[in-house]
Amino acid sequence: MRLLGFFHLRSISGQIAALVVVSIVALHLIITAGFLITRPDRAAAPPDSEHELVNAALLLSAADSSERPRLLSDIARAFPDLRVEAIAPGSVTAAGEVEGPRLHGMRRHLGEGYKVVALAPNGGLSRIGIQLPDGTTIAGHIGRGRPGWFWGNPWLSTLLSAVISVTLLGVWAAHALAAPLSSLAKAAESFSLDGTAEPLPERGPEEIRSVARALNRMHERIARLMSDRTRMLAAISHDLRTPITRLRLRAEFVEDEGNRKRMLIDLDQMRLMLESVLSLLRNDRKIEAVTLVDIASTLQLIADQFGDMGHVVHYEGPVSATAAARPDDLHRGITNLVENAVRFGAEVTIRLDLAGTKFIIDVEDDGPGISDARKQAMLEPFVRGDDARTMDDSTGFGLGLSIARAIAIGHGGELSLHDREPHGLIVRMQLPVWQQPRLAA
Incomplete structure (x- = not known):
């Protein structure tokens, strides 16, 4: 039962096993196709059949005309695949002199007085005629020559076929197995x-x-x-x-x-x-829906509200800037940042900038700031800016920055803390102009 489960195609092990089997089958099919193309088992003309035909022509040319029929019969029996025969003069029209690397050697070995002509082909064999100096013409069949460098070497053809088959199937398997993992990781993100x-x-x-x-x-x-x-x-x-x-x-x-x-x-x-x-x-x-919000107006409103309470809060930025956001959450997050700023600083500046596809909201104060070692910890819930254990109206509960950070992440942005020169703190909230809302971790 466990063995059958291993070959279950819905499992990774089953798909890998199927991949191995398919690779072996494909490899054998490719090798079989190459075997059928070359057919080494087929009785074909030997690789040097053109030399045998040249030697037969030279032998017949040197013999007396009375001996030629007997010699021709002996040659036909000795080399049956050559199919050598005598052709009566004028019975066959030659197609012209043969051109090619193999038959150039035939003409060179024959020398002057001989003429190599191409006759009608017979299947995969070439029918060649050689005209002797006395005008007699003999014909024979030569093979297609030696196999190519690829199919002629069985080890090389097998290796290359295996590499091609495994590579193609490996690429397909990697895509088939990795695609569900990629979609799973994207959905989990x-x-x-x-x-x-x-x-x-x-x-x-x-x-x-x-x-x-x-x-x-x-x-x-x-x-x-x-x-x-x-x-x-x-x-x-x-x-x-x-x-x-x-x-x-x-x-x-x-x-x-x-x-x-x-x-x-x-x-x-x-x-x-x-x-x-x-x-x-x-x-x-x-629970709040995402709508189009004029961030500049929201920031100006927050600055005016704190100004009415006696704090020095300025707004610097464009008059209007629209983005998709949750208006109440955004108002609450910026309000928390300004509350922290006026608690530790005498003067606060709310600055809005547009950088590419992001809105950058900076809340700057002239307070003592936060050390680099505590910046990351300050973004966690219930972590306060001082080391005192007691709580009063000035210390808060350590939730303002964590709430603002959760709101920024929920809008697809981020919240970070930076130093202000010569002293003070800059709390930077970056929000995309058009964002896909997601949950703060």
């Missing part, structure tokens, strides 16, 4: 949890189809897990808002002014933390 991605194609050998089925099931489980996680945290957030609200009401009755303020600050931090976590989870689910 566009894996997403937003519900819009097509399942991985289940085609190709059985092993590749099994991998595709396993990945599709894994995708369903991950999507279900993410959905359950979001619903669970949303329910927890909803349930926690009620006791937070009750605690705020009770804190109002605390007579000690200092304790009351500290309790209210802690409750506000709890509320903000819940909202930040839910914002990150909502961004993972990509």
